Amino acid sequence: MAQSAASQPSLPARAAPKRRSEAVNGLLMVSPTALYALLLLAAPLVTIFTYSFLTDGYLTVELTPTLGSYVEAWTNEVYRVVMLRSLGVAMAVTLVTVVLAFPIAYYVSFYVDPSRKSLWLFLITIPFWTSYLIRVFLWKVILGFNGVVNSGLMGLGLIDEPLTFLLYNTNSIVITLAHAYAPFAILPIFVALEKIDRSFLEAGRDLGESSFVTFLRVTLPLAMPGVISAVMIVFIPTIGDYVTPHLVGGPEGKMVANLVQVLYLKLDNYPLGSALAVSSMLLVGLVLMMAAMQLAIFGYVFKRIAGTTPLILAIFTALAAAQALLLLVVVLWLITDSAVLTVSLGAALHAVALVALRRKRSAL
Amino acid sequence: MKGGWFRIYAYGFLLFLYAPILLLPIFAFNDGAIVAFPLAGFTTKWFEQLWVEPALHQALKNSLIIAVSASILSTCLGIFAARASTRYNFPLRGGIIGMIMLPLVLPEIILAIALLVVLLGIGIPLSIYTVILGHVLVCTPFSIAVLTAAFQSLDKSLEEAAYDLGETPASTFRLIILPLVTPGIISSLLMTFTISLDEFLMAFFLAGTEPTLPVYIFSQFRFPKSVPVVLALGTVLVVASIILLTIAEYFRRRGIAKTGGKDTGGFL
Numbered sequence: 001m002a003q004s005a006a007s008q009p010s011l012p013a014r015a016a017p018k019r020r021s022e023a024v025n026g027l028l029m030v031s032p033t034a035l036y037a038l039l040l041l042a043a044p045l046v047t048i049f050t051y052s053f054l055t056d057g058y059l060t061v062e063l064t065p066t067l068g069s070y071v072e073a074w075t076n077e078v079y080r081v082v083m084l085r086s087l088g089v090a091m092a093v094t095l096v097t098v099v100l101a102f103p104i105a106y107y108v109s110f111y112v113d114p115s116r117k118s119l120w121l122f123l124i125t126i127p128f129w130t131s132y133l134i135r136v137f138l139w140k141v142i143l144g145f146n147g148v149v150n151s152g153l154m155g156l157g158l159i160d161e162p163l164t165f166l167l168y169n170t171n172s173i174v175i176t177l178a179h180a181y182a183p184f185a186i187l188p189i190f191v192a193l194e195k196i197d198r199s200f201l202e203a204g205r206d207l208g209e210s211s212f213v214t215f216l217r218v219t220l221p222l223a224m225p226g227v228i229s230a231v232m233i234v235f236i237p238t239i240g241d242y243v244t245p246h247l248v249g250g251p252e253g254k255m256v257a258n259l260v261q262v263l264y265l266k267l268d269n270y271p272l273g274s275a276l277a278v279s280s281m282l283l284v285g286l287v288l289m290m291a292a293m294q295l296a297i298f299g300y301v302f303k304r305i306a307g308t309t310p311l312i313l314a315i316f317t318a319l320a321a322a323q324a325l326l327l328l329v330v331v332l333w334l335i336t337d338s339a340v341l342t343v344s345l346g347a348a349l350h351a352v353a354l355v356a357l358r359r360k361r362s363a364l
Numbered sequence: 365m366k367g368g369w370f371r372i373y374a375y376g377f378l379l380f381l382y383a384p385i386l387l388l389p390i391f392a393f394n395d396g397a398i399v400a401f402p403l404a405g406f407t408t409k410w411f412e413q414l415w416v417e418p419a420l421h422q423a424l425k426n427s428l429i430i431a432v433s434a435s436i437l438s439t440c441l442g443i444f445a446a447r448a449s450t451r452y453n454f455p456l457r458g459g460i461i462g463m464i465m466l467p468l469v470l471p472e473i474i475l476a477i478a479l480l481v482v483l484l485g486i487g488i489p490l491s492i493y494t495v496i497l498g499h500v501l502v503c504t505p506f507s508i509a510v511l512t513a514a515f516q517s518l519d520k521s522l523e524e525a526a527y528d529l530g531e532t533p534a535s536t537f538r539l540i541i542l543p544l545v546t547p548g549i550i551s552s553l554l555m556t557f558t559i560s561l562d563e564f565l566m567a568f569f570l571a572g573t574e575p576t577l578p579v580y581i582f583s584q585f586r587f588p589k590s591v592p593v594v595l596a597l598g599t600v601l602v603v604a605s606i607i608l609l610t611i612a613e614y615f616r617r618r619g620i621a622k623t624g625g626k627d628t629g630g631f632l
Contacts, residue, residue, distance in 0.1 A: 026452025044478030240471020
């Protein structure tokens with residue numbers, strides 16, 4: 001470079017932009033996209049955040065600051081019930097989706113021939129990209145009174161009358177959303193599993209661990225980053241889903257997005273609509289924080305299981321169990337009609353974790 | 365058998381994933397106005413009705429204009445962001461890219477109402493142009509995800525060689541980098557086109573009186589009579605999406621292979 005610059009005086013001038021610092025170059029390069037996001041994403045988000053603290057006037061928004069919208073959103077039984085239901089549904093969907101997705105990601109990462117992995121991932125993502133509305137509508141056909149499930153079960157003679165608990169309640173919302181978000185959960189877990197050095201697993205087994213314990217102590221902790229991103233990428237958008245509760249939720253299955261839509265497009269109450277939207281994001285943040293805490297406690301117990309005093313271990317196990325219980329109670333309280341589904345899955349998950357803990361302890 | 369139970373589970377899960385899509389043509393060709401079992405016989409009359417719905421044709425036209433514009437705009441924005449994040453280190457990189465990628469996780473309803481409020485606030489009337497603005501916001505993160513994979517595997521020394529041979533940054537980009545990432549760009553165009561064509565909520569809030577195809581479909585769900593026609597339309601759309609995505613996947617893989625990267629698979 002120096003040589004050619006010396007022999008050709010015109011070159012340094014032509015190559016001048018390259019000499020600008022990397023930071024300036026990078027910022028310049030990203031600026032069109034960043035500016036777009038700033039104007040059409042960040043600024044609008046700040047606006048609805050501000051609106052949530054303003055007063056609703058007739059067809060206008062008055063600039064008087066107030067917390068009234070939040071008080072209304074959190075005390076009015078209509079809004080409170082819908083918000084808590086949305087949270088419960090989002091939690092149930094996340095749990096179901098991630099638990100169902102893990103074995104798929106595990107199968108594709110560990111058992112599928114490397115040359116066929118792309119094909120599997122492509123097959124998994126295709127349904128995700130195709131006509132969301134029609135897919136949701138078809139779940140109505142599958143779960144309906146004379147739908148696929150009912151006519152199938154009646155054809156087999158397993159039931160005499162169509163099951164009515166399948167459609168128009170939170171169960172159908174959970175099933176439909178779990179279906180819609182499955183690829184979102186599978187892909188991050190798959191990526192995390194792919195990164196695991198396979199020799200770790202051989203080392204685990206060479207050291208005399210059973211393959212189940214190796215899975216718990218090596219694979220699962222290393223897959224955690226993927227599981228965490230799967231949880232976030234499913235949990236946050238599902239609480240604000242509009243189409244699914246509208247089509248398969250029935251009158252008792254309205255969620256936050258449906259209320260926000262009515263408040264914005266029908267009632268013109270922007271402050272209350274904004275307050276509901278902000279509140280639902282706050283709830284999501286709170287639950288994610290609680291889950292992170294629980295994960296940290298479980299992680300600590302797993303790590304310190306050897307070489308710690310029984311007292312500390314007992315305290316942390318108790319803490320973890322108490323938090324798990326709290327989470328379960330909250331979920332149980334939030335959703336009444338799909339409580340059975342959620343609690344049984346949640347209990348199963350926690351049972352596995354506790355059994356793992358005990359096995360680990362007895363092994364030492 | 366490799367995988368044993370996992371394998372059986374995986375195939376079962378695929379069946380669960382594809383159940384709605386497999387049912388779609390069954391009801392689209394079913395000669396009955398009620399979408400339920402038992403089936404009534406074979407017909408193509410629902411498909412024939414697609415030709416004589418002016419509202420549908422208008423919605424399709426709107427959707428195509430929006431999808432073409434949104435895919436080009438978001439891919440252009442995606443190129444800037446993906447190139448910047450893979451090639452340069454700059455202050456606040458994580459924060460800036462995080463903000464751009466935010467629509468990927470944020471509920472769409474929040475994006476939609478936020479945009480609606482601001483557009484109405486500055487007095488821009490709702491039209492297909494406002495839908496394009498919203499769709500670019502939603503599509504850009506996906507475009508960045510595809511393009512980052514293409515840019516990431518670029519060998520930096522190719523670019524340095526071009527500079528040493530006297531090329532300017534602009535001509536280097538045109539002659540060296542662009543040809544190498546072209547498959548990634550095509551993949552991003554096709555994918556964002558598919559996303560925009562399928563996107564409902566933004567269009568529902570921002571379209572005003574000019575419905576897109578999904579908004580039209582949504583409005584038809586209210587009339588049980590028109591549901592079979594909608595399912596016929598859905599069958600056509602699903603087939604079109606699968607073809608587009610297969611081509612996109614072909615180019616995505618070719619792009620990664622061309623720049624010598626390792627295919628980690630998947631769009632996300």
